Amino acid sequence: MTTATVKLTKSQGYRMVADALWKTNPISKQVLGICSALAVTVQMNTAIVMALALTFVVAFSNLIISMMRNAIPRNIRIIVEVAVIATLVIIADEVLKAFLFNISKQLSVFVGLIITNCIVMGRAETYAMANPPGRSFLDGVANGMGYGSILVGVAFFRELLGSGKIMGFQVVPQFAYDLGYTDMGLMLLAPGAFIVIGLFVWLEHTLLKD
Amino acid sequence: MSDAMKSLLFAAVIGVVCSLLLTAASSGLKAFQQENALVDRQRNVLKSVGALEPERKYGTDDIKELFAAAIKDIRVDANGQVLDADAASGLPLFLYTRDGQVQSYIVPVDSRGLWGRIYGYLAIDNDGRTVTGFSVYQHSETPGLGGEIEKPWFQQNFVGKQIADPEGNLTSVGIAKGKVAEVIPPERRNHYVDGISGATLTGRYLSEGLKDILKAYEPVSRRLRDEGHLEIPEIS
Numbered sequence: 001m002t003t004a005t006v007k008l009t010k011s012q013g014y015r016m017v018a019d020a021l022w023k024t025n026p027i028s029k030q031v032l033g034i035c036s037a038l039a040v041t042v043q044m045n046t047a048i049v050m051a052l053a054l055t056f057v058v059a060f061s062n063l064i065i066s067m068m069r070n071a072i073p074r075n076i077r078i079i080v081e082v083a084v085i086a087t088l089v090i091i092a093d094e095v096l097k098a099f100l101f102n103i104s105k106q107l108s109v110f111v112g113l114i115i116t117n118c119i120v121m122g123r124a125e126t127y128a129m130a131n132p133p134g135r136s137f138l139d140g141v142a143n144g145m146g147y148g149s150i151l152v153g154v155a156f157f158r159e160l161l162g163s164g165k166i167m168g169f170q171v172v173p174q175f176a177y178d179l180g181y182t183d184m185g186l187m188l189l190a191p192g193a194f195i196v197i198g199l200f201v202w203l204e205h206t207l208l209k210d
Numbered sequence: 211m212s213d214a215m216k217s218l219l220f221a222a223v224i225g226v227v228c229s230l231l232l233t234a235a236s237s238g239l240k241a242f243q244q245e246n247a248l249v250d251r252q253r254n255v256l257k258s259v260g261a262l263e264p265e266r267k268y269g270t271d272d273i274k275e276l277f278a279a280a281i282k283d284i285r286v287d288a289n290g291q292v293l294d295a296d297a298a299s300g301l302p303l304f305l306y307t308r309d310g311q312v313q314s315y316i317v318p319v320d321s322r323g324l325w326g327r328i329y330g331y332l333a334i335d336n337d338g339r340t341v342t343g344f345s346v347y348q349h350s351e352t353p354g355l356g357g358e359i360e361k362p363w364f365q366q367n368f369v370g371k372q373i374a375d376p377e378g379n380l381t382s383v384g385i386a387k388g389k390v391a392e393v394i395p396p397e398r399r400n401h402y403v404d405g406i407s408g409a410t411l412t413g414r415y416l417s418e419g420l421k422d423i424l425k426a427y428e429p430v431s432r433r434l435r436d437e438g439h440l441e442i443p444e445i446s
Contacts, residue, residue, distance in 0.1 A: 039353065073217040080224055087228040091235045098242035101250065108353055190354065 020142035027150040032118040038193040047155035055144025057088045066128040066136035081124045162187030252277040258333040258343040259306040290429030321419020326350030338434030344368035356412030367403035382421040385413035
């Protein structure tokens with residue numbers, strides 16, 4: 001009996017993560033959280049920190065809201081959700097300011113804007129309000145990873161093509177520049193992110209057809 | 211208990227719990243944040259005088275060491291006389307010294323912006339005329355538009371600009387509405403830097419702010435223009 005339950009939750013957890021990463025990916029499938037995906041993907045460093053911050057917020061907001069889901073009065077539930085999310089976002093922002101100051105400066109307003117990120121609110125409203133804490137937490141982690149995977153993927157191509165670097169280290173060798181290779185300035189601008197995200201969405205939709 | 215009362219009570223409890231958490235986070239992390247902010251200001255002072263190599267990474271200790279070695283923190287009164295750094299009155303000013311000589315002086319910038327104050331530093335050569343650098347460490351402008359004021363391409367344009375005309379009258383440095391080469395007559399081009407498209411108001415407010423600040427520091431600039439030097443107070 002116990003093994004059966006464990007097996008069930010294991011496979012369920014696996015399915016949830018797989019779905020959030022692939023079949024129902026928040027960015028490339030649901031097209032949520034695009035604003036921050038455009039803004040913080042010029043470099044891998046900022047994208048990774050942003051992905052971690054969002055994962056932290058969505059996982060813990062799901063957990064907390066799910067624990068309170070039977071006590072929250074229905075008529076003020078959105079306010080309660082926003083209060084929980086906002087508190088977590090400000091804590092994340094304060095921690096970044098204290099320990100990762102330079103990255104927090106580059107992320108500027110976008111950490112604060114996690115409050116308005118549709119992914120967080122969407123998961124709280126549709127999943128955490130109806131499911132037990134453990135599964136809700138896992139759902140938050142899974143969706144944060146789904147968001148983060150696209151963010152880091154987009155940032156990889158933008159940083160590589162836009163400035164010839166990965167994680168701040170030069171990877172395009174000097175002789176390539178000497179031979180006339182130039183970095184693609186478009187990738188540093190928001191339209192570059194639109195194009196890369198568009199390609200990701202296209203790729204995923206094409207692969208999912210089968 | 212009625213439903214309305216229950217909702218109110220729940221909201222009140224959530225409010226109290228959230229504010230307690232935020233207060234704890236804010237006061238617990240304050241020391242680290244202030245330290246970061248201080249080092250960031252010092253980094254920007256050093257950046258404005260060109261003491262940092264753009265491609266090198268500087269740690270917290272490197273910055274503190276460089277700052278302590280090269281920058282002197284002083285105050286000046288309305289006549290351009292140097293006061294002690296601890297003096298209650300007077301305007302704050304930084305001196306960038308090398309081998310005991312004042313290379314340039316750094317004016318703290320606190321200007322109006324479109325959405326909030328713009329804080330930074332403007333470094334001027336010891337001739338009292340030539341800008342040697344500009345940096346911004348805090349602002350609330352829109353990223354990608356007014357936020358470009360923190361980008362190297364914008365700040366680099368300040369280097370070599372003149373804050374005074376050949377007769378020695380203050381002209382300040384303005385932000386042009388567009389490219390300097392296209393909108394400013396040739397004889398005034400060395401008093402303007404290229405503007406940011408989509409950020410006309412940020413440029414206008416920052417121009418006004420820089421003018422007011424340079425006016426306040428004009429006694430110091432004038433002394434340097436006329437006398438050619440500023441005595442360095444004894445290091446206390």
